[in-house]
Amino acid sequence: MREQSMVPEPEFESYYGRQILKTPTWKTPDVPLYLFLGGMAGGSALLAEGAALSYRPDLERVARLAAAGGAAAGTVALVHDLGRPERFLNMLRVLKPTSPLSVGSFILAPFSALSGAAALSNLTGRLPRLGRLAGAGAAVFAGPLATYTAALVGNTAVPAWHEAYRELPFVFAGSGATAAGGLAMVFTPVAQAGPARRMAVGGAALEIAAAEVLLTRVGMVAEPYQQGRPGRLMRTARALTAVAAGATALAGHRSRTVSVLSGAACVTASVLTRFGVFEAGIASARDPKYVVVPQRERLRQRQAAEAH
Amino acid sequence: MTNSLWGRLDDVAGDAGYDDHPPRMGFFTDTSVCIGCKACEVACKEWNQVPDDGYLLTGMSYDNTGALGASTWRHVAFVEKSLDVSTVDLGLPAMGPPEGQGQATESGDNGIRWLMSSDVCKHCTHAACLDVCPTGALFRTEFGTVVVQPDVCNGCGYCVPACPYGVIDQRKEDGRVFKCTLCYDRLKDGETPACAQACPTESIQYGEVSELRQRAANRVHELHEKGVDVARLYGADPDDGVGGDGAFFLLLDEPEVYGLPPDPVVTTRDLGSMWRHVGAAAATLVGIGVASFVGRRR
C-alpha cells in the first residue's frame, strides 16, 4: 500500500490520461496580450473621456493614445493569431450573437476606428469637435471591449474559463481599469493623474475581489489558477496589484517616482493576470481531470436529485 | 439566426432555416460489436483525402492515432482494462473467473477486457463549434449535420476549445480546422458515409436519427437481457447537455474510459448569462471610470 498522507487525488478514469478537450489553438503571446490590450484600451477610453470632460489635457492625450494604440495593437495581435490572417474580414461578413468573437469584432472594429480618430484629432488638433464625438463614441464601446473577452474565453468548453464565466468579466474589467490607470500614471504628471490613480486602485480592488470569488466558487477547477505556471502568474499578479494599488493610494499623489513605479506595476500585473487566466485555461483543457471530475459530480448530483 | 441554444430540439435542420428538408441523418456506433479493424479510419481518409497523422508508436494498446483531430476524423480507441479478479494462483495475472463473473461483460476473457470504440464528431443538436464560429464557416446542413466550409474558415480557432468533446481541430500547417463532414458529399448523392460502408460488423450504423435511437434502445435492452449490464447509451438522449448527438454510441464502460466527457454541455447554454455578466462588468467598469472623476480634484 502506498502512503496516504497527502490529500488523495480525486479518483477518475481517463483514456491513457489523454486530454479530452482540444487545447485551444490560440497562440501566446498574441491572445493573452489581446486580452490585456482590450482591457487597457477600454479603460483608457473611459479615462480619456473623463479627462476631456474634466479638462485634464495631459491625461486625455495619454489616455487617447493608450486607447487607440491598444486597440490597434490588439487588432494586430488578433489578426496575427488567425490561422488564415488573410481571411480576417470573413469575421465581419456576419454578426453572430452566439459567437463572442463575432460580437467582439463588431465592438473592436468601431472602437478602433473611433478611438483612433479621437487620438488623431487630439494629436493634430484637427477637427476637434468630431474628435470629441469619436472619443465619446469610443467610450460607449469601452466597457464592452474590456469585458467581452471574458465571454470570449468563457464561451468554450475549457473548464477553467467556462466555469469562471461569472467572475471573469469582473476580473477583466478590474484588470482593464488597473492597466489603464497604471499606464496613465506612468505618463501623466501627478497633478492630472488623480482619476488614473483612483481608476487603478478601484480596478485593483475589483480584480482582486472578483478573482477571490472565482477561486472559491468554481471548485476543483480553481486548481489551474493556483498551480504551476498559471498559478505563479496569478499569484504574482495579485501581489503586484495589491502592492501597486497600496502604494498608489498612499503615495501616488505625492511622488512622481512612486506614481511611475506603481503605474508600471499595475500594467505589469494586468498583463500577468491575462497570461495567468489564459494559461490556466490551457492547463485545464490539457488535463482530463478537470473535465471528468466536475462532470461526474454534476451527474451524481443530478442522479441524486432524480432519486428523490 | 433563430438557433435556440439549449434543450430539446426536434427539428434541427428546420431550426437552422431549412423549410423542406430530408430527415436528420446520423450514426449509431455500437461498440459492443466493434472489432477494432480500423477500416472506418482508413475508409474515411481515403474518401475525404485526409492526410496521414504522423507515424508514432504511442504505446496506447493498438491505438496509434491517439484521438480525433484535424487529420483523424474517425478514431478507434482501444481500452485495455484488467478486471479485478482475485486469483487463486499467486504471481499469475488474473486468470480464472470466479463464479458468475463471466457474463458481466461482452468480452470473452475474464482477466482482461479489450474495449474498442470508433469515435467521430457527434454532430450535436446544439453544436458549440457552430454557435461560436464567427464567420459562418461551420454550418448546419439540410441533413441536420454540422460541416465546415474550408473556403470560408479563417482559422480563428474558436470552434476548437468550444467543442465539449474535443473533436474539431486545426491543421497547423494549413491554419484551417477540419472534422468529420458526415460525408456530406455522399449524403447528397444518397450514399452511405464511407466509414459506415466499410465497417464489417455493422458497428457503425448510419441512418435516420429517430430510427437509430429506436434501434439503439432495442440493442441495449437486448444486451441487458443477455446479462451485459454494463451496456449503456451515450449521446442518445435528446434532453442531455447538447440536446442529443446526431452520432451517438453504445458503450460498455463509463464514457471517460473511452476519452469521452461524461456529461458534456454545449457552452452556449450559458451564453445569455455570460452576456449578462459581461454587461454588468462593463457597467462596473464604467462606474469605476465615473467614480474616478468624482470627488476631490487632486
Added chain:
Amino acid sequence: MAEAHPVGFQWVMEAKKRGATVIHVDPRFTRTSAVADVHVPIRAGSDIAFLGALVNHVLSNDLDFREYVVAYTNAANVITESYEDTEDLDGLFSGFDPETGIYDPVTWRYDPPEEMNAEERERAGELEQEERESTAGDHQQSHQAARSESHGSGGAPVSWKGRRDETLQHPRCVFQILKRHFARYTPEMVEEVCGIKPDQFREVAEALTSNSGRDRTTAFCYAVGWAHHSVGAQMIRTASILQLLLGNIGRPGGGIMALRGHASIQGSTDIPTLFNILPGYLPMPHADQHASLDEWVRGDEGKAGFWGNVRSYAVSLLKAYWGDAATADNDFCYDYLPRVTGDHSTYTTVKGMIEGSCKGYFLVGENPAVGSANGKMQRLGMANLDWLVVRDLQMIESATFWKDGPEIETGELVTEDIGTEVFFLPAASHVEKAGSFTQTQRMLQWRDKAVDPPGDCRSELDFYYELGQRIRDKLAGSTDEMDRPLLDLAWDYPAHDGEVDGQAVLREINGTGPDGAALSAYTELKPDGSTSCGCWIYCGVYADEVNQARRRKPHWEQDHVASEWGWVWPANRRILYNRASAAPDGTPWSERKKYVWWDAEQGKWVGSDVPDFVADRAPDHVPEDGAKGPDAIGGQDPFVMQTDGKAWLFAPLGLADGPMPAHYEPPESPVHNPLYGQQNNPARRKLDHPSNPINPSWSEVFPYVFTTYRLTEHHTAGAMSRTLPYLTELQPEPFCEVSPRLAAERGLEHGGWATIVTARTAIEARVLVTERLRSLRLGEQFVEQVGLPYHWGGNGISRGDSANDLVNVTMDPNVYIQDKVGTCDIRPGRRPRGRDLTAYVEDYRRRAGVDMEHPEEGGAE
C-alpha cells in the same frame, strides 16, 4: 479471425447476435478474444494436447454422435494386427525408420476383407509395391509430400473397404484404437501441456458437446495458428476427428473452415503454385515412378469414388495444355509434363541456392526476405544466384537485399561480391486487372478491372503469355525434341485492348467438349481425349458459356445457401459431403438442420444446395461387387472423394507422420513433452544447414516461447501496407508484446526497446507490456510467451527488423510448411550493430551449446 479476416468475421458477429457462443483459443488475447464469449489462452504449439483431450472427453463420456460415427466414418474399420500405437512405442507409431526419419505406413492399413477377390488381391500387391518404392531411394520425401498434398480434394486411395465391426467392439477397430490412443489426453494433462485450467477446459468441452448432435452443429475456424507447426497437418486432423465424432461435417453450421491467406491462396492450391501437384490436385509425376500415363494414374484409377475417374481428369488436362498435339497415340503428350525428382519445395530450393545447385529464381508476388522463415537463409540463397526476377508492386526487400539487407550491415555479405543479376518488373495490382479469386469456401469470384495499371506495370497473365510467346518465337523451327513441349503448347488467347482476356483462360480451365462448347460438369470429362479441361474441379465455372464466377446476386434476393453468388467448386456445391446432412436412411437428421435429403418420390436427392452425391443413388443402394469409380459408392457413403466413402478418424494412408495425431513439442521448446518420451515430431522435416541452427530444447539460454502473427493493419511481408501512409500510421513500428510478469523478470519497459535473440540472430523491437499476453503455468513451470508481429523489413515508410530473421526452418513433413513458434531470449535495449551483432549471437549459441555440426538437431534428443 477478427484480426486477419475482419470481413469474414462479420458473419461470426452475426452468428453471435443470433445466440452463437464464440470460443477463441489463442496464446494471445486478440481482437477476436475481445468479442468472443470465451478466450482460452494456450501455449503456442500445444493444440493437439488440447484438442486430443476434447476427443478423449467425447469418447470416454460417450458423447459422440454414434449413428453418424458408425455409418459415415471409418470408426468400425479394423486395422491390421501389425499396427502399434504411440501407447506401445512411447510416442512413435509403428513403421518408423530412425535412419531416414520416415514412416512406412504399411502397418496402418485396414485389415483386408475376410474374403478377398482376385482383384483386391492384385491391388494389395500393387499397393505394397508402391509403398516399398516410396520408402526406398532418395525420392521418398517428395513422394510423401506429393501424396499428401494431392489429397486436397479427397483422401488417399485405399485398396479395399476393409473389414468392419459396426458394434465398434473389436479391439482393433478404429474406434477402440482411438479410445486407447487418446486416453492419456486428460484435462490435467491439458493443464500441464497447454496451461489451460481444467475448469476452463470443461467449459469448452461442455459448450462444444452440448452444441452438437441432431439439432445443433458447431463449426471450427483455423488458419496458420494451427497450420504453421512441425505438426500442423496433425493439429487440423485432430479437429477433424473431433468434428466427425460430433457429427459436424457435411452439415450446415458445421465443418472446419480453413481461413486462407492471400485473397486467392485457395486458388493457388487448386491451380497450384506448389511443386508437387498439378491442377485439381493431380499429383505431379515422378521421374522414376511414373514412366507412363498408366503408371501415373494407377494409384487412383478405378477405385471407388470420384477419384476413380482420374484418367479422365488427367487426359483432359493434357488436352488443355497441348490441344491437338495430344493424342491417344502419344499418351496425350504425357511425356511433355515435367517430372519431380525429389523435394523441390521452397525451403529446400533455397538451400539449393546457397549450395549452388539452383541458379535462377522467379519471385512473383512474394517477399521471402521478410516473409519466409529464417530470412538470412533466404538472402544468402538469393545472393548466390546467377539471376533473379522480381515481379512486384513495390521495391521489396527481396529485390534490394544485395545493397541494404541485414547481412550487408553485419558484413556477412558484401555488395560487390554478390553476382546475382536482379531484374525488377513492376506488376499490376488486383484492381488493375480482371480475374478470379478463389476464397476459403472454394468460391470463385470474378473481379472486373477498376483502373488501368500505371506505367510499365503489367498483369501476370499478360506477362507470362508474352514470355511464352517470345520463347516460342526463339525456338520456332527447332527440331530439337526438347523444345517440342513448348512449341506444341496450345498458346493462343484472344486479346482485348491489347490485354489477354482472362475469361478465355477461365473457359479453358472450365473445359470444352467434342463440339468445342463449354462443359458444365466434371462428370462429362472423358478419358479418350474428346474433352479438354484445365482443372477438373473447376469444370462448370463456365457452364452454358457464362462466367458463373461473375454472378453477383445479393443474398437478400435468394435463399440462405445463396447459390447464385459466385461459383463454388465442385459443381457449385456450397457444403462438401452434404449427403451427411441426412441420416443413413436419407431423411434429415432434424428439421432444424435440414439441408439435403432423399426424395423417394422423385427418386433423387434434393435440398437447397447441390447434393454432393450421385443424384439418384438411393440411400439403401449397395454397390455391386467389382463396381468402379462413382458406381462403387454405396447409398450410405457420403464421403464421395474417399475410396471407401467414409470419413477417416484414422488415416490408413496419406499422412507422413502418423495415422492419428500425437502431441509433440515444437522443435524449439522450453518444456519436456509430458505425454511421451518422444519430444518432437519424429518425422518432422529438418533443413540441415549452418545458417539454420536450432535452439536446444529446455535451454536456459533461450527460456521463452515466441510466436509470430499478423496485425489487421498490415499485410504479411508488408510491401502492401508499410508503403501506404494510411496503414503505416495505424501501426507505425515493429513491436513485441510481453506479459507484465516477463517485463518485470527481464526489466522491459513499456514503450522502450527490447532485443530478441535466437540461435539465428537478434532483432530489436519496441515493447508493449500487456496483460493480453499471459504468463502460463504448466505444473511447476511458468512459460512466458513473446508475441511478435512479422510484417516489418528494411524498406517502406515504416522500417524495422524482421521477426522472420528469428524463425527457424523446421517443416511439417506433409506440406513442408515452416513453424511459426520457437524459443528465444529477450533483453531490454537495442541490439548490437554490425559485426557486434554476429558476435553477440555467436555468444548465445556457444552458451546454449548449439551443436553446429548438426545445427538442425538443436541437441534435444
